[in-house]
Amino acid sequence: MPPKLTQPLKRTRYFPGKRTSRSPSPSSSSDSESGPQGEDEPRTVKTEDVTELISEIGESASEAQNSDIDLDNQVSARKQPPGGTKPVVRSLKEVNLNERFKEETASVESEDEESEEEHESVDESESESDVESESEEENKVLLRPVFVPRNKRATNEAKPQFTYDTTADDEGRKEKKKEETLAMIEQQIRAEAAAHATASLHEDNIIANAEDIDDTDDVDPLAERAAWKLRELKRIKRERDELEQRERELQEIEMRRNMDENERLKEDLARVRQQQEEKTKNRGKMGFMQKYYHKGAFYQDMDILNRTDYNAEALEDDIRDKTALPKIMQVRGDQFGKRGRSKWTHLLNEDTSQNTDSPWFRKDRVNKRTQEKLGGLHDAYPSKRKK
Amino acid sequence: METGPERGITLERGLVKGPEIHSQNPARLIEKIIRERILDSPYWKEQCFGLTAATLCDRAVELTYIGGQFGQQRPTPFLCLAFKVIQLQPEKEIILEYLAAEDFKYLRALAAFYIRLTFPAADVYKLLEPLLADYHRLKLRSMNGFRLIHIDEFADMLLTEERVCNIALPRLPKRIVLEDMEELEPRESALGSELSDLEGDSDDTSEVERKNGINSKEGQ
Numbered sequence: 001m002p003p004k005l006t007q008p009l010k011r012t013r014y015f016p017g018k019r020t021s022r023s024p025s026p027s028s029s030s031d032s033e034s035g036p037q038g039e040d041e042p043r044t045v046k047t048e049d050v051t052e053l054i055s056e057i058g059e060s061a062s063e064a065q066n067s068d069i070d071l072d073n074q075v076s077a078r079k080q081p082p083g084g085t086k087p088v089v090r091s092l093k094e095v096n097l098n099e100r101f102k103e104e105t106a107s108v109e110s111e112d113e114e115s116e117e118e119h120e121s122v123d124e125s126e127s128e129s130d131v132e133s134e135s136e137e138e139n140k141v142l143l144r145p146v147f148v149p150r151n152k153r154a155t156n157e158a159k160p161q162f163t164y165d166t167t168a169d170d171e172g173r174k175e176k177k178k179e180e181t182l183a184m185i186e187q188q189i190r191a192e193a194a195a196h197a198t199a200s201l202h203e204d205n206i207i208a209n210a211e212d213i214d215d216t217d218d219v220d221p222l223a224e225r226a227a228w229k230l231r232e233l234k235r236i237k238r239e240r241d242e243l244e245q246r247e248r249e250l251q252e253i254e255m256r257r258n259m260d261e262n263e264r265l266k267e268d269l270a271r272v273r274q275q276q277e278e279k280t281k282n283r284g285k286m287g288f289m290q291k292y293y294h295k296g297a298f299y300q301d302m303d304i305l306n307r308t309d310y311n312a313e314a315l316e317d318d319i320r321d322k323t324a325l326p327k328i329m330q331v332r333g334d335q336f337g338k339r340g341r342s343k344w345t346h347l348l349n350e351d352t353s354q355n356t357d358s359p360w361f362r363k364d365r366v367n368k369r370t371q372e373k374l375g376g377l378h379d380a381y382p383s384k385r386k387k
Numbered sequence: 388m389e390t391g392p393e394r395g396i397t398l399e400r401g402l403v404k405g406p407e408i409h410s411q412n413p414a415r416l417i418e419k420i421i422r423e424r425i426l427d428s429p430y431w432k433e434q435c436f437g438l439t440a441a442t443l444c445d446r447a448v449e450l451t452y453i454g455g456q457f458g459q460q461r462p463t464p465f466l467c468l469a470f471k472v473i474q475l476q477p478e479k480e481i482i483l484e485y486l487a488a489e490d491f492k493y494l495r496a497l498a499a500f501y502i503r504l505t506f507p508a509a510d511v512y513k514l515l516e517p518l519l520a521d522y523h524r525l526k527l528r529s530m531n532g533f534r535l536i537h538i539d540e541f542a543d544m545l546l547t548e549e550r551v552c553n554i555a556l557p558r559l560p561k562r563i564v565l566e567d568m569e570e571l572e573p574r575e576s577a578l579g580s581e582l583s584d585l586e587g588d589s590d591d592t593s594e595v596e597r598k599n600g601i602n603s604k605e606g607q
Binding site: 225231236 | 451452519524525540543563574577578
């Protein structure tokens with residue numbers, strides 16, 4: 001809410017000897033004078049909109065000085081001009097500048113305004129300052145800022161009106177808020193629970209937040225002991241497997257030492273063959289026009305040692321099934337759309353001789369003579385023996 | 388001549404005067420990069436100045452997680468304290484005391500870490516294998532965040548893996564090798580009797596053989 005001006009704006013200049021106000025004003029705090037505002041209506045000066053307004057303001061100011069009335073009342077007071085000559089200017093918009101100019105130029109001639117160039121210096125307190133300020137007001141056409149309340153403004157109609165929900169009362173609003181917050185909390189809890197669930201599925205059970213992990217012991221002794229037992233058994237099994245493997249190796253070394261040269265060779269070859277078979281069996285199939293892409297051995301984990309299938313897709317965002325694309329787009333790399341790129345896939349594809357129904361190579365009555373004459377496709381001297 | 392815990396600080400950045408471990412300056416057990424990070428970390432500068440074995444104990448008790456580096460390659464307090472222990476090089480008995488502190492698992496973890504870094508191989512096995520029976524929970528902080536592990540898992544990591552808490556551990560011969568050299572006995576699991584019950588059901592002959600071998604060893 002804009003502050004209500006109980007006392008209207010006043011110039012606080014003091015002009016000694018000037019008529020301050022029509023009605024005798026008691027000494028109010030800040031304004032010991034009301035200088036030019038106290039101008040009476042009947043003046044020798046030509047009335048213009050502005051000066052009239054100011055005079056009216058002064059009038060109403062003097063009226064309002066003694067009473068605490070609303071600005072509304074002041075405005076309404078201004079609404080009815082005592083002289084009733086011209087309508088009160090509400091805002092600068094309403095001021096007709098052309099009109100004013102004419103009036104000003106007219107008034108310039110009629111008045112003497114040598115001394116008008118002066119302006120408001122606070123120290124100045126001449127008797128002519130009355131005329132000065134007057135004409136100066138004419139010159140500069142100062143509009144006294146008038147406070148227009150919100151519901152009476154012309155400009156305010158364009159703005160969207162905010163309507164607050166005044167239907168629900170205090171209690172109802174509180175309850176609504178409570179519900180909303182509860183719903184939000186519930187949603188949050190659910191999201192957290194879901195995150196926990198997915199985290200527990202993850203192998204490592206890594207949780208980002210420190211408070212989620214509870215390292216207090218003896219929460220569930222039986223479960224803990226059971227988990228420990230499981231881990232211990234796994235460790236034991238791992239050790240046993242290592243032992244076994246070691247023994248097997250030792251045994252094999254022993255056997256090889258006792259073998260002949262030939263037997264060793266035979267065994268080696270068998271082993272190699274077996275390896276090759278496994279390799280071809282495990283090898284994946286390359287897709288249609290799949291790019292063989294090796295990421296490089298640097299900056300990789302130890303997981304690359306376990307890779308057996310190098311034909312798998314290395315790039316995840318590659319289009320897997322190029323057969324689904326239109327034929328024009330079935331090109332490698334970034335060749336699509338480039339000039340001079342005719343789709344040349346491979347030799348067999350571009351060969352028109354063998355598989356196609358090319359008329360040149362058909363064996364029918366029409367082609368018979370042509371085929372005979374073509375060189376290189378049959379024997380030079382065919383046997384004309386009929387049999 | 389400088390004495391006291393900070394004897395190495397002013398001369399060489401973090402390096403230590405004293406007996407060499409694994410035939411090198413003990414501070415070199417931790418790599419240069421990580422060492423620099425530890426020395427630059429606020430925890431080190433605030434908390435680890437002028438620590439003795441006793442006050443280090445207090446700090447270790449305040450630990451809430453173990454780990455190597457986290458976040459933007461920041462060293463954990465655990466790592467800083469480990470480096471401090473390496474600098475201090477307390478006597479063996481003190482370390483054993485730390486290891487035996489049942490109530491303070493993070494102190495135990497710290498002692499275990501130090502043992503793995505500095506003690507000879509046979510002692511490492513002998514001292515860390517009892518930890519495989521302890522299933523208290525620990526928080527492990529890594530680049531990915533926090534994780535829950537147990538003391539026995541941590542001990543297993545120390546015995547089998549090559550890098551724990553972002554530190555490359557010194558080379559530890561395999562247990563079998565040491566057994567062949569007669570420095571160690573084959574491992575007796577804490578499951579002991581329960582294991583033999585389990586083994587009784589299996590049909591594998593090699594398993595039975597081994598079981599017999601273990602049982603005979605256990606009986607000794």
